[in-house]
Amino acid sequence: MQTGGPSGGCLTEKHLDTPIDYEHLLASGSMMGSGGMIVMDEDDCMVSMAKFYLEFTVEESCGKCAPCRIGNKRLHEMLDKITLGKADEGELTRLRNLANVIKDTSLCGLGQTSPNPVLSTMDNFPEEYGIHVHDGKCPAGQCKALMHYIIDSHLCVGCTLCSRVCPVDAISGDKKTPHIIDSSICIKCGACMDKCKFGAISVQ
């Protein structure tokens, strides 16, 4: 559950009994902010969510102080790296340090709260960050760069429907033989999976 907009934070089921008022929300790591509330499930990627809010902050920064001007830009770039599967082992430590320093040193309220979506998702969903960085996977299946469509050769009957629907000709195979997807061409649009009548195509 996300409350408070881009300056707010994410809460989990353990916060379900939290009364919705300024003090309690603040104490639980989020805030009232704009008063908005977004409910998300396991199909939403928390790293992408934090990145989405950072995009807003980068856009809104006035540019006067260095931590907000450059720091938020770097936070966004780091989150982007994580969602692209390009982050290394030290990324999460650096990410947390940078988020804390921006909060601690920024001149105005925007910079002092902009890392909240990062810090609260890191606190409440550490495993999601870990899986992105260490395993190169997105549990919610939202980070396209970390997804791979594959065809189960036991289920595929070679009907060619998927290769005909693929907009980038990434699927090859002869009639009545199992097809394969070239992941270097695949744009992960999901059209093949939608079309397959045999449930042979899945995301990993």
Place this chain on the structure above:
Amino acid sequence: MDIVKLTIDDKTLVVEKGTTLLEAAKTIGINIPSLCYMKLEDLNFENKPGGCRVCVVEVEGRRNLAPACKTVCEEGMKVQTHTVRVVNARRTVMELILSDHPAECLTCAKSGECDLQTVAQKLGIREIHYQGEQSHYKGDKSPAIIRDMDKCIMCRRCETVCNEVQTVGVLSAINRGFEAVVAPAFEMDLDHSTCTYCGQCVAVCPTGALTERDYTWKVIEALVDPTKTVVVQTAPAVRAALGESFGMEPGTLVTGKMVTALRKLGFDYVFDTDFAADLTIMEEGAEILDRLSKHLSGDKEVKLPILTSCCPGWVSFLEHNFADMKDVPSTAKSPQQMFGAIAKSYLAKKLGVKREDMVVVSVMPCLAKKYECTREEFSVNGDPDVNMSISTRELAQLIRNANIDFKQLTDEEFDNPMGESTGASVIFGTTGGVIEAAVRTAYELYTKKELKKVDFEELRGMDGIRQATG
């Protein structure tokens, strides 16, 4: 005097109310690193936008860190200037600033004199953990100033000095967020703006974002050209500032060594701008007398008062902001330009050199002089009276390039006749000096008597209206 008592790094101190943490810490020997903060002691002027966040400190009871340059001491405050939290924040912010700055130190004009470099060294930054996209802006090359805003760290010192000290009002922060930068309106080039090229922004820039336009290579090209007669004129300030570049005490007069060095560099004639300052003052002295006489005989059209025309920055300022007052300053050229005009007419004729074969170089303490010599009215058929103007720093660079051991040089004299001057030309550089010099000339022209006591000390200084009798 209201006072407050506080502790900084567990030391108790008492300071005047209104003192900042940065200043208070300094009084007990704690130098908190800072970057955007700047204090112009002479003018008692401060730039403290609190933008760089390098000077942050921990204040007990405060949620976040406080910028020492902007936070005022309060009664009972407990401040820590180097806890792990503070040092980590300071280093991280510094790494962020460096991550958006080109790593061109080896070839940067400011290398060795760069505040960003100095603070990064002080904080011991050896690695930048937060690399990413760098901001890029269009380059701007005016006759006097080069702007490379990729190197801007948004300290806003130039903006403060341009707007609040010089009141020129050209530079201000534009764009927002990561694209924010200090520039003239609409990011136009300086030579399309109302910039006067006073050079104060260059003087306060902590990095290589604002630098003077370097003409040293053009000078070398002229010096090695056998068809050219190269004449140099040096302004009075240069002989007092040049020694500092070679490790001498600031202010040491090195006139003789400077002349020797210029000859060694290959200049054919070494002259003194003071010679032309004397010409300027004779013109200005005569002009003020002429205007006064006309005014006293009832001429209502004559413009009074007379203002100096020696400073090209001041002239541009007047042209841009008070165009209806352009006839108030004296009609006399500045000493630099008078020298150029005389060199390329009288001297060229005397030496039997064609005008186009003579190159006049000036060594000046001011960047606006670089712009002044490019002004169209100071040229004949496209040939400028003064071909190029270099700064004291550029002259020092030329001397170093030529492997000259400046300190070991013997003293030599200026060439004649344009190396001679009077005391009137020397006082040009001080506030009130030009009017004092003009009054000396006017006195003698009017009374036809020799002025016994030449000093009009009452005319010196910063007062708006100054009076003197002789």
